[in-house]
Amino acid sequence: MPQTLIARRLLTPQGTIDHPIITVEDGLIRSIESASASSDDSTLASTFFDIHTHGAANHDVMEGTPEALAAVSVGLLTIYDMCKAVDRAMIIEDIKLLEKSGGRSGHFRRAQA
Numbered sequence: 001m002p003q004t005l006i007a008r009r010l011l012t013p014q015g016t017i018d019h020p021i022i023t024v025e026d027g028l029i030r031s032i033e034s035a036s037a038s039s040d041d042s043t044l045a046s047t048f049f050d051i052h053t054h055g056a057a058n059h060d061v062m063e064g065t066p067e068a069l070a071a072v073s074v075g076l077l078t079i080y081d082m083c084k085a086v087d088r089a090m091i092i093e094d095i096k097l098l099e100k101s102g103g104r105s106g107h108f109r110r111a112q113a
Contacts, residue, residue: 002030011045011086020044026112043087069097 002025010020010032019035022044076092083090099109 001025005044006035006040007042007044008040009043011043042089042091045083045086045090 002023005020005022005024007020007022008018010017010022017032017034019037021031021033021035022029023031080090080092097108097110099107101107
Protein backbone atom coordinates (compact mmCIF):
# COMPACT_ATOMS: atom_id res chain seq x y z
CA MET A 1 0.00 0.00 0.00
CA PRO A 2 1.53 3.36 -1.02
CA GLN A 3 2.23 5.91 1.69
CA THR A 4 2.35 9.67 1.06
CA LEU A 5 4.60 12.04 3.00
CA ILE A 6 4.33 15.82 2.87
CA ALA A 7 6.52 18.46 4.47
CA ARG A 8 7.60 22.06 4.29
CA ARG A 9 10.95 21.05 2.81
CA LEU A 10 13.03 18.01 1.85
CA LEU A 11 16.80 18.11 2.30
CA THR A 12 18.71 16.10 -0.32
CA PRO A 13 22.38 15.93 -1.34
CA GLN A 14 21.42 17.94 -4.43
CA GLY A 15 19.64 20.71 -2.49
CA THR A 16 16.31 21.58 -0.88
CA ILE A 17 12.90 20.77 -2.37
CA ASP A 18 10.13 23.00 -1.06
CA HIS A 19 6.69 21.50 -0.34
CA PRO A 20 7.54 17.93 -1.40
CA ILE A 21 4.97 15.20 -1.90
CA ILE A 22 6.77 11.87 -1.53
CA THR A 23 5.19 8.53 -2.43
CA VAL A 24 6.69 5.46 -0.70
CA GLU A 25 5.72 1.89 -1.59
CA ASP A 26 7.28 -1.37 -0.39
CA GLY A 27 9.91 0.63 1.50
CA LEU A 28 11.08 2.46 -1.66
CA ILE A 29 10.56 6.06 -2.72
CA ARG A 30 8.48 5.83 -5.90
CA SER A 31 8.07 9.54 -6.65
CA ILE A 32 8.88 13.03 -5.39
CA GLU A 33 6.78 15.92 -6.62
CA SER A 34 6.66 19.54 -5.54
CA ALA A 35 3.38 21.16 -4.53
CA SER A 36 2.73 24.89 -4.65
CA ALA A 37 2.34 25.05 -0.85
CA SER A 38 1.94 22.93 2.25
CA SER A 39 0.42 23.59 5.65
CA ASP A 40 2.93 21.15 7.17
CA ASP A 41 5.97 22.84 8.76
CA SER A 42 8.20 19.76 9.07
CA THR A 43 11.51 19.04 7.36
CA LEU A 44 12.40 15.66 5.83
CA ALA A 45 15.94 14.47 5.16
CA SER A 46 16.65 11.60 2.81
CA THR A 47 18.76 9.01 4.59
CA PHE A 48 19.58 5.33 4.42
CA PHE A 49 21.54 3.58 7.12
CA ASP A 50 23.27 0.32 6.28
CA ILE A 51 24.78 -0.67 9.58
CA HIS A 52 27.10 -3.58 10.28
CA THR A 53 27.90 -3.53 13.94
CA HIS A 54 28.90 -5.86 16.70
CA GLY A 55 27.89 -4.70 20.12
CA ALA A 56 26.13 -1.51 21.10
CA ALA A 57 25.57 -0.48 24.69
CA ASN A 58 26.60 -4.02 25.72
CA HIS A 59 24.14 -5.69 23.30
CA ASP A 60 24.87 -7.78 20.22
CA VAL A 61 22.75 -5.84 17.73
CA MET A 62 23.20 -8.60 15.15
CA GLU A 63 20.80 -10.73 17.19
CA GLY A 64 17.87 -8.34 16.59
CA THR A 65 16.61 -8.69 20.17
CA PRO A 66 14.36 -6.02 21.70
CA GLU A 67 17.30 -4.92 23.87
CA ALA A 68 19.58 -4.57 20.85
CA LEU A 69 16.99 -2.58 18.89
CA ALA A 70 16.50 -0.37 21.95
CA ALA A 71 20.26 0.30 21.88
CA VAL A 72 19.95 1.29 18.20
CA SER A 73 17.08 3.62 19.15
CA VAL A 74 19.31 5.31 21.72
CA GLY A 75 21.88 5.81 18.96
CA LEU A 76 19.21 7.46 16.82
CA LEU A 77 18.66 9.98 19.61
CA THR A 78 22.21 11.14 18.91
CA ILE A 79 21.23 11.73 15.28
CA TYR A 80 18.19 13.68 16.48
CA ASP A 81 20.43 15.77 18.72
CA MET A 82 22.65 16.66 15.75
CA CYS A 83 19.69 17.53 13.47
CA LYS A 84 17.36 19.34 15.88
CA ALA A 85 18.64 22.76 14.79
CA VAL A 86 17.01 22.11 11.39
CA ASP A 87 13.70 20.74 12.71
CA ARG A 88 12.93 20.10 16.39
CA ALA A 89 9.66 18.37 15.41
CA MET A 90 11.38 15.67 13.33
CA ILE A 91 10.22 12.08 13.74
CA ILE A 92 12.51 9.04 13.54
CA GLU A 93 10.28 6.03 13.05
CA ASP A 94 9.88 2.58 11.59
CA ILE A 95 12.91 1.04 13.30
CA LYS A 96 13.11 -2.64 12.41
CA LEU A 97 15.55 -5.36 11.56
CA LEU A 98 15.52 -6.00 7.78
CA GLU A 99 18.22 -8.66 7.54
CA LYS A 100 20.96 -10.23 9.61
CA SER A 101 23.33 -13.15 9.27
CA GLY A 102 25.44 -15.13 11.67
CA GLY A 103 25.07 -15.35 15.41
CA ARG A 104 23.23 -17.97 17.43
CA SER A 105 19.92 -17.58 15.61
CA GLY A 106 21.35 -17.76 12.07
CA HIS A 107 20.16 -15.85 9.02
CA PHE A 108 17.02 -13.67 9.05
CA ARG A 109 15.43 -11.62 6.26
CA ARG A 110 12.16 -9.72 6.82
CA ALA A 111 9.50 -10.63 4.26
CA GLN A 112 8.27 -7.79 2.03
CA ALA A 113 4.81 -6.63 3.08
